Amino acid sequence: MNYSIKATATSKNNASIRIKDTAINFGTTKDSAETLANPAELFLSSFSACILKNVERFSDLMHFEYNTTEITVSAIRLEKPPRMDHINYELKVYSQDQTLNINLLKKNIEKFGTIYNTVSQCCTIVGDVKKISE
Known part of the structure:
Protein backbone atom coordinates (compact mmCIF):
# COMPACT_ATOMS: atom_id res chain seq x y z
CA MET A 1 0.00 0.00 0.00
CA ASN A 2 1.29 3.45 -0.90
CA TYR A 3 0.42 6.83 0.57
CA SER A 4 0.86 10.34 -0.76
CA ILE A 5 0.20 13.82 0.61
CA LYS A 6 1.04 17.36 -0.48
CA ALA A 7 2.09 20.11 1.90
CA THR A 8 2.84 23.76 1.19
CA ALA A 9 4.15 26.64 3.26
CA THR A 10 4.45 30.34 2.57
CA SER A 11 7.40 32.33 3.89
CA LYS A 12 6.62 34.11 7.18
CA ASN A 13 3.17 32.51 7.13
CA ASN A 14 1.68 29.11 7.95
CA ALA A 15 1.29 25.85 6.10
CA SER A 16 -1.30 23.41 4.88
CA ILE A 17 -1.39 19.70 4.16
CA ARG A 18 -3.69 18.33 1.45
CA ILE A 19 -4.81 14.74 1.79
CA LYS A 20 -7.55 13.66 -0.62
CA ASP A 21 -10.46 16.05 0.10
CA THR A 22 -8.98 17.19 3.40
CA ALA A 23 -6.98 20.33 4.17
CA ILE A 24 -5.13 20.57 7.48
CA ASN A 25 -3.67 23.94 8.38
CA PHE A 26 -0.72 23.99 10.75
CA GLY A 27 1.57 26.54 12.27
CA THR A 28 5.13 27.24 11.27
CA THR A 29 5.57 30.67 12.87
CA LYS A 30 5.74 31.95 16.43
CA ASP A 31 2.54 33.94 15.81
CA SER A 32 0.52 30.76 15.27
CA ALA A 33 2.02 28.73 18.13
CA GLU A 34 -1.08 29.17 20.31
CA THR A 35 -3.72 28.85 17.58
CA LEU A 36 -2.65 26.21 15.06
CA ALA A 37 -1.36 22.68 15.50
CA ASN A 38 2.39 22.22 15.26
CA PRO A 39 4.16 19.27 13.60
CA ALA A 40 4.56 17.38 16.90
CA GLU A 41 0.82 17.69 17.55
CA LEU A 42 0.08 16.48 14.01
CA PHE A 43 2.33 13.50 14.66
CA LEU A 44 0.37 12.64 17.81
CA SER A 45 -2.87 13.21 15.90
CA SER A 46 -1.83 10.63 13.33
CA PHE A 47 -1.06 8.19 16.14
CA SER A 48 -4.51 8.89 17.63
CA ALA A 49 -6.26 8.50 14.29
CA CYS A 50 -4.60 5.11 13.81
CA PHE A 58 -12.02 -4.32 15.20
CA SER A 59 -15.60 -3.58 16.20
CA ASP A 60 -16.53 -5.46 13.01
CA LEU A 61 -13.95 -8.22 13.36
CA MET A 62 -14.59 -8.79 17.08
CA HIS A 63 -18.36 -8.32 16.73
CA PHE A 64 -18.91 -5.60 19.32
CA GLU A 65 -20.79 -2.32 19.27
CA TYR A 66 -19.74 1.00 20.75
CA ASN A 67 -21.26 4.46 20.82
CA THR A 68 -18.21 6.69 21.06
CA THR A 69 -14.52 6.39 21.61
CA GLU A 70 -12.05 9.06 22.66
CA ILE A 71 -8.33 9.11 23.10
CA THR A 72 -5.99 11.37 25.03
CA VAL A 73 -2.32 11.29 24.08
CA SER A 74 0.67 12.92 25.73
CA ALA A 75 4.32 12.72 24.80
CA ILE A 76 7.75 13.55 26.13
CA ARG A 77 10.12 15.20 23.69
CA LEU A 78 13.88 14.95 24.07
CA GLU A 79 15.96 17.97 23.14
CA LYS A 80 19.20 16.39 21.87
CA PRO A 81 18.52 15.05 19.38
CA PRO A 82 15.00 16.43 19.19
CA ARG A 83 12.63 13.47 19.04
CA MET A 84 9.68 11.88 20.78
CA ASP A 85 10.90 9.57 23.52
CA HIS A 86 7.76 8.42 25.32
CA ILE A 87 4.09 8.38 24.34
CA ASN A 88 1.27 7.72 26.77
CA TYR A 89 -2.34 7.23 25.72
CA GLU A 90 -5.68 6.61 27.35
CA LEU A 91 -8.42 5.20 25.16
CA LYS A 92 -12.01 5.20 26.39
CA VAL A 93 -14.55 3.05 24.59
CA TYR A 94 -18.13 3.92 25.51
CA SER A 95 -20.14 0.74 25.10
CA GLN A 96 -22.93 -1.31 26.63
CA ASP A 97 -21.83 -4.41 24.71
CA GLN A 98 -21.04 -7.27 27.10
CA THR A 99 -19.05 -9.08 24.39
CA LEU A 100 -16.41 -6.34 24.17
CA ASN A 101 -13.10 -7.90 25.21
CA ILE A 102 -11.10 -4.78 26.07
CA ASN A 103 -7.80 -6.66 26.53
CA LEU A 104 -8.08 -8.28 23.11
CA LEU A 105 -8.97 -4.92 21.56
CA LYS A 106 -5.82 -3.37 23.04
CA LYS A 107 -3.70 -6.30 21.84
CA ASN A 108 -5.11 -5.98 18.31
CA ILE A 109 -4.58 -2.21 18.22
CA GLU A 110 -0.96 -2.70 19.26
CA LYS A 111 -0.36 -5.57 16.84
CA PHE A 112 -2.08 -4.29 13.70
CA GLY A 113 -1.88 -0.47 13.81
CA THR A 114 0.39 0.81 11.04
CA ILE A 115 1.23 4.11 12.72
CA TYR A 116 1.34 2.46 16.14
CA ASN A 117 3.90 -0.10 14.95
CA THR A 118 5.98 2.52 13.16
CA VAL A 119 6.13 4.75 16.24
CA SER A 120 6.85 1.83 18.59
CA GLN A 121 10.11 1.25 16.70
CA CYS A 122 11.51 4.58 17.89
CA CYS A 123 9.93 5.35 21.26
CA THR A 124 8.22 3.82 24.25
CA ILE A 125 4.42 3.62 24.14
CA VAL A 126 2.33 3.03 27.24
CA GLY A 127 -1.42 2.80 26.89
CA ASP A 128 -4.54 2.18 28.88
CA VAL A 129 -7.79 1.07 27.25
CA LYS A 130 -10.97 1.38 29.28
CA LYS A 131 -14.54 0.36 28.62
CA ILE A 132 -17.00 2.95 29.89
CA SER A 133 -20.51 1.58 30.36
CA GLU A 134 -22.99 4.34 29.63
Missing part, protein backbone atom coordinates in the same frame (compact mmCIF):
# COMPACT_ATOMS: atom_id res chain seq x y z
CA ILE A 51 -5.94 3.87 17.13
CA LEU A 52 -9.44 5.25 16.56
CA LYS A 53 -9.59 3.74 13.08
CA ASN A 54 -8.63 0.37 14.52
CA VAL A 55 -11.36 0.54 17.15
CA GLU A 56 -13.83 0.84 14.27
CA ARG A 57 -12.09 -1.90 12.30
Whole structure:
Protein backbone atom coordinates (compact mmCIF):
# COMPACT_ATOMS: atom_id res chain seq x y z
CA MET A 1 0.00 0.00 0.00
CA ASN A 2 1.29 3.45 -0.90
CA TYR A 3 0.42 6.83 0.57
CA SER A 4 0.86 10.34 -0.76
CA ILE A 5 0.20 13.82 0.61
CA LYS A 6 1.04 17.36 -0.48
CA ALA A 7 2.09 20.11 1.90
CA THR A 8 2.84 23.76 1.19
CA ALA A 9 4.15 26.64 3.26
CA THR A 10 4.45 30.34 2.57
CA SER A 11 7.40 32.33 3.89
CA LYS A 12 6.62 34.11 7.18
CA ASN A 13 3.17 32.51 7.13
CA ASN A 14 1.68 29.11 7.95
CA ALA A 15 1.29 25.85 6.10
CA SER A 16 -1.30 23.41 4.88
CA ILE A 17 -1.39 19.70 4.16
CA ARG A 18 -3.69 18.33 1.45
CA ILE A 19 -4.81 14.74 1.79
CA LYS A 20 -7.55 13.66 -0.62
CA ASP A 21 -10.46 16.05 0.10
CA THR A 22 -8.98 17.19 3.40
CA ALA A 23 -6.98 20.33 4.17
CA ILE A 24 -5.13 20.57 7.48
CA ASN A 25 -3.67 23.94 8.38
CA PHE A 26 -0.72 23.99 10.75
CA GLY A 27 1.57 26.54 12.27
CA THR A 28 5.13 27.24 11.27
CA THR A 29 5.57 30.67 12.87
CA LYS A 30 5.74 31.95 16.43
CA ASP A 31 2.54 33.94 15.81
CA SER A 32 0.52 30.76 15.27
CA ALA A 33 2.02 28.73 18.13
CA GLU A 34 -1.08 29.17 20.31
CA THR A 35 -3.72 28.85 17.58
CA LEU A 36 -2.65 26.21 15.06
CA ALA A 37 -1.36 22.68 15.50
CA ASN A 38 2.39 22.22 15.26
CA PRO A 39 4.16 19.27 13.60
CA ALA A 40 4.56 17.38 16.90
CA GLU A 41 0.82 17.69 17.55
CA LEU A 42 0.08 16.48 14.01
CA PHE A 43 2.33 13.50 14.66
CA LEU A 44 0.37 12.64 17.81
CA SER A 45 -2.87 13.21 15.90
CA SER A 46 -1.83 10.63 13.33
CA PHE A 47 -1.06 8.19 16.14
CA SER A 48 -4.51 8.89 17.63
CA ALA A 49 -6.26 8.50 14.29
CA CYS A 50 -4.60 5.11 13.81
CA ILE A 51 -5.94 3.87 17.13
CA LEU A 52 -9.44 5.25 16.56
CA LYS A 53 -9.59 3.74 13.08
CA ASN A 54 -8.63 0.37 14.52
CA VAL A 55 -11.36 0.54 17.15
CA GLU A 56 -13.83 0.84 14.27
CA ARG A 57 -12.09 -1.90 12.30
CA PHE A 58 -12.02 -4.32 15.20
CA SER A 59 -15.60 -3.58 16.20
CA ASP A 60 -16.53 -5.46 13.01
CA LEU A 61 -13.95 -8.22 13.36
CA MET A 62 -14.59 -8.79 17.08
CA HIS A 63 -18.36 -8.32 16.73
CA PHE A 64 -18.91 -5.60 19.32
CA GLU A 65 -20.79 -2.32 19.27
CA TYR A 66 -19.74 1.00 20.75
CA ASN A 67 -21.26 4.46 20.82
CA THR A 68 -18.21 6.69 21.06
CA THR A 69 -14.52 6.39 21.61
CA GLU A 70 -12.05 9.06 22.66
CA ILE A 71 -8.33 9.11 23.10
CA THR A 72 -5.99 11.37 25.03
CA VAL A 73 -2.32 11.29 24.08
CA SER A 74 0.67 12.92 25.73
CA ALA A 75 4.32 12.72 24.80
CA ILE A 76 7.75 13.55 26.13
CA ARG A 77 10.12 15.20 23.69
CA LEU A 78 13.88 14.95 24.07
CA GLU A 79 15.96 17.97 23.14
CA LYS A 80 19.20 16.39 21.87
CA PRO A 81 18.52 15.05 19.38
CA PRO A 82 15.00 16.43 19.19
CA ARG A 83 12.63 13.47 19.04
CA MET A 84 9.68 11.88 20.78
CA ASP A 85 10.90 9.57 23.52
CA HIS A 86 7.76 8.42 25.32
CA ILE A 87 4.09 8.38 24.34
CA ASN A 88 1.27 7.72 26.77
CA TYR A 89 -2.34 7.23 25.72
CA GLU A 90 -5.68 6.61 27.35
CA LEU A 91 -8.42 5.20 25.16
CA LYS A 92 -12.01 5.20 26.39
CA VAL A 93 -14.55 3.05 24.59
CA TYR A 94 -18.13 3.92 25.51
CA SER A 95 -20.14 0.74 25.10
CA GLN A 96 -22.93 -1.31 26.63
CA ASP A 97 -21.83 -4.41 24.71
CA GLN A 98 -21.04 -7.27 27.10
CA THR A 99 -19.05 -9.08 24.39
CA LEU A 100 -16.41 -6.34 24.17
CA ASN A 101 -13.10 -7.90 25.21
CA ILE A 102 -11.10 -4.78 26.07
CA ASN A 103 -7.80 -6.66 26.53
CA LEU A 104 -8.08 -8.28 23.11
CA LEU A 105 -8.97 -4.92 21.56
CA LYS A 106 -5.82 -3.37 23.04
CA LYS A 107 -3.70 -6.30 21.84
CA ASN A 108 -5.11 -5.98 18.31
CA ILE A 109 -4.58 -2.21 18.22
CA GLU A 110 -0.96 -2.70 19.26
CA LYS A 111 -0.36 -5.57 16.84
CA PHE A 112 -2.08 -4.29 13.70
CA GLY A 113 -1.88 -0.47 13.81
CA THR A 114 0.39 0.81 11.04
CA ILE A 115 1.23 4.11 12.72
CA TYR A 116 1.34 2.46 16.14
CA ASN A 117 3.90 -0.10 14.95
CA THR A 118 5.98 2.52 13.16
CA VAL A 119 6.13 4.75 16.24
CA SER A 120 6.85 1.83 18.59
CA GLN A 121 10.11 1.25 16.70
CA CYS A 122 11.51 4.58 17.89
CA CYS A 123 9.93 5.35 21.26
CA THR A 124 8.22 3.82 24.25
CA ILE A 125 4.42 3.62 24.14
CA VAL A 126 2.33 3.03 27.24
CA GLY A 127 -1.42 2.80 26.89
CA ASP A 128 -4.54 2.18 28.88
CA VAL A 129 -7.79 1.07 27.25
CA LYS A 130 -10.97 1.38 29.28
CA LYS A 131 -14.54 0.36 28.62
CA ILE A 132 -17.00 2.95 29.89
CA SER A 133 -20.51 1.58 30.36
CA GLU A 134 -22.99 4.34 29.63
